[in-house]
Amino acid sequence: xxxxxxxxxxxxxxxxxxxxxxxxxxxxxxxxxxxxxxxxxxxxxxxxxxxxxxxxxxxxxxxxxxxxxxxxxxxxxxxxxxxxxxxxxxxxxxxxxxxxxxxxxxxxxxxxxxxxxxxxxxxxxxxxxxxxxxxxxxxxxxxxxxxxxxxxxxxxxxxxxxxxxxxxxxxxxxxxxxxxxxxxxxxxxxxxxxxxxxxxxxxxxxxxxxxxxxxxxxxxxxxxxxxxxxxxxxxxxxxxxxxxxxxxxxxxxxxxxxxxxxxxxxxxxxxxxxxxxxxxxxxxxxxxxxxxxxxxxxxxxxxxxxxxxxxxxxxxxxxxxxxxxxxxxxxxxxxxxxxxxxxxxxxxxxxxxxxxxxxxxxxxxxxxxxxxxxxxxxxxxxxxxxxxxxx
Amino acid sequence: xxxxxxxxxxxxxxxxxxxxxxxxxxxxxxxxxxxxxxxxxxxxxxxxxxxxxxxxxxxxxxxxxxxxxxxxxxxxxxxxxxxxxxxxxxxxxxxxxxxxxxxxxxxxxxxxxxxxxxxxxxxxxxxxxxxxxxxxxxxxxxxxxxxxxxxxxxxxxxxxxxxxxxxxxxxxxxxxxxxxxxxxxxxxxxxxxxxxxxxxxxxxxxxxxxxxxxxxxxxxxxxxxxxxxxxxxxxxxxxxxxxxxxxxxxxxxxxxxxxxxxxxxxxxxxxxxxxxxxxxxxxxxxxxxxxxxxxxxxxxxxxxxxxxxxxxxxxxxxxxxxxxxxxxxxxxxxxxx
Numbered sequence: 001x002x003x004x005x006x007x008x009x010x011x012x013x014x015x016x017x018x019x020x021x022x023x024x025x026x027x028x029x030x031x032x033x034x035x036x037x038x039x040x041x042x043x044x045x046x047x048x049x050x051x052x053x054x055x056x057x058x059x060x061x062x063x064x065x066x067x068x069x070x071x072x073x074x075x076x077x078x079x080x081x082x083x084x085x086x087x088x089x090x091x092x093x094x095x096x097x098x099x100x101x102x103x104x105x106x107x108x109x110x111x112x113x114x115x116x117x118x119x120x121x122x123x124x125x126x127x128x129x130x131x132x133x134x135x136x137x138x139x140x141x142x143x144x145x146x147x148x149x150x151x152x153x154x155x156x157x158x159x160x161x162x163x164x165x166x167x168x169x170x171x172x173x174x175x176x177x178x179x180x181x182x183x184x185x186x187x188x189x190x191x192x193x194x195x196x197x198x199x200x201x202x203x204x205x206x207x208x209x210x211x212x213x214x215x216x217x218x219x220x221x222x223x224x225x226x227x228x229x230x231x232x233x234x235x236x237x238x239x240x241x242x243x244x245x246x247x248x249x250x251x252x253x254x255x256x257x258x259x260x261x262x263x264x265x266x267x268x269x270x271x272x273x274x275x276x277x278x279x280x281x282x283x284x285x286x287x288x289x290x291x292x293x294x295x296x297x298x299x300x301x302x303x304x305x306x307x308x309x310x311x312x313x314x315x316x317x318x319x320x321x322x323x324x325x326x327x328x329x330x331x332x333x334x335x336x337x338x339x340x341x342x343x344x345x346x347x348x349x350x351x352x353x354x355x356x357x358x359x360x361x362x363x364x365x366x367x368x369x370x371x372x373x374x375x376x377x378x379x380x381x382x383x384x385x386x387x388x389x390x391x
Numbered sequence: 392x393x394x395x396x397x398x399x400x401x402x403x404x405x406x407x408x409x410x411x412x413x414x415x416x417x418x419x420x421x422x423x424x425x426x427x428x429x430x431x432x433x434x435x436x437x438x439x440x441x442x443x444x445x446x447x448x449x450x451x452x453x454x455x456x457x458x459x460x461x462x463x464x465x466x467x468x469x470x471x472x473x474x475x476x477x478x479x480x481x482x483x484x485x486x487x488x489x490x491x492x493x494x495x496x497x498x499x500x501x502x503x504x505x506x507x508x509x510x511x512x513x514x515x516x517x518x519x520x521x522x523x524x525x526x527x528x529x530x531x532x533x534x535x536x537x538x539x540x541x542x543x544x545x546x547x548x549x550x551x552x553x554x555x556x557x558x559x560x561x562x563x564x565x566x567x568x569x570x571x572x573x574x575x576x577x578x579x580x581x582x583x584x585x586x587x588x589x590x591x592x593x594x595x596x597x598x599x600x601x602x603x604x605x606x607x608x609x610x611x612x613x614x615x616x617x618x619x620x621x622x623x624x625x626x627x628x629x630x631x632x633x634x635x636x637x638x639x640x641x642x643x644x645x646x647x648x649x650x651x652x653x654x655x656x657x658x659x660x661x662x663x664x665x666x667x668x669x670x671x672x673x674x675x676x677x678x679x680x681x682x683x684x685x686x687x688x689x690x691x692x693x694x695x696x697x698x699x700x701x702x703x704x705x706x707x708x709x710x711x712x713x714x715x716x717x718x719x720x721x722x723x724x725x726x727x728x
Contacts, residue, residue: 001469026469049570050563051727066570073476077567083560085495092494099487100568100575102477140564145472177470 006056031194086126130157201299219286513598522608529616549634592624
């Protein structure tokens, strides 16, 4: 059981973690999520007594970490796969940790077997791949048969077999009644492994709830509806009928409709009433990733933007218009899971304006034959309409 | 399973409900990907669910709640290791540090270069001296020439014992395994001092034995040299411990080694400048007497049997080293790793 109360960490003027209070219970895998720089690792280090909190405290089983009489027998941690002396071979690395807490040397060989590193036990860890380093770190965490386990990004660099192994390992450790606290960026992995989530952003607690609660609280589930592509009027008709019944309808890129606020049977009834055939009517449930993105949208410190490649382009003669760039899907645009109203958020599906001038090798992208109408507010809709009409 | 042992959330029931008809006997359902239950999740997330929707209405219906709590009970019992947990002490840390220091190459390299310098230069000196050269000096003097260079090796090793852990990040693993940080530093200092003293005193002794064996003629003076073995070994080992403490405080190998080279060399060079001005002449003389190289020379009684035996120089180094070690301990407890 890990218990943090009012945990705060300041580095000079920067507050890395602010007033964080949570409990990690035994018997479940608790996921620890947050964007880069949100304070996950700082929190982990404070739990392990490596960093002293500026305020508040964190205890494990009632004790601050540094007061534990034999810490590795009660808490095992993998913080950083590279936190080893590369010149020492794997077995000696584990042996010196084992000796620190009075663990016999045969246990070292045992955990080397558990993580599958017997073959390289006498190889210097400098030459280990990231995945092998993770295995060595997991071996160190398991060394003391501890009741509380902390893992910071344990599946980084592991092969698929290793990921599966770690997932099952975490679950079995939790099933034995241990407290397992795992941070990760891999949402799909977390969805499979964790049962409980603690989410932080900018050093503050955003959520502390079960995975299913988290998803249902933080995502707008919707229905996907498709009308026959051959008949655009049906689509308009259905949109009107659904909007009238109180649903929110948003067009999708491929000509489908995204409907929120109406249950599936009602949509079907309305379509039937409006005499519209449906080619698809499917529920879409948000994944953990979508729910997470939605929740942490406001708390992301480092956000990627589209690469304009302006630094590579030739200086334009004065008066010449810069050549427009094709937007690259997924770059610099907010994700589709939390779609902005069509007026905002740039030009998600817009075609470039005008014809390309002469060849800049970096900008030479295939130009679509038909330029879309240019009015920005209707961009999304007209682009999809256009697509429909072309069929 | 997503439900904690004591279900408090109102959501818990509707979530489990649709699962019950599918797998009524499943004792401990796997934690599952949300995609496996699309309908149900859609139902309670979509805002208005009219009563006329049968498939949807099934979800919040009073289906049987989660299977009773046998497995939940088992889960709420926290794990305890069957192996009893011992309290740890300094002995464990000493064993660990012994494993650490002998399992890296830097130890092998620095110590073998040290031994080659002290013994090799010592033997050369023994071979090129006559018995009457030892009339006024102890038989261990040939080791002095090697020690002047060899002390740099011990300084390097001392720094590396602490700072290499910071450089590689190993220190976080170490302090996670032993949150009693002072114990780790104490063990490092003790193990390093033992190794350095054995290596230095041993090699001085060896050179002394060679010299006394080769040149024990009647011309050689009968000067006791046992003290020079102990003091010489102590002096260079303490320099190494000072380096270890500096390495622990600076946490950076190159910075700490450079600092230590300054500590050794600057007081040997500076007196030349300080002698220029009258006001600093006295300071320059003291520096000349107490710098590392002249201190070793005093210990080995280079200036003859009547000169000082370097005890005051040794005391000064002990005081400086003790201060540095205290500083290292104080910073160790205070700083984040």
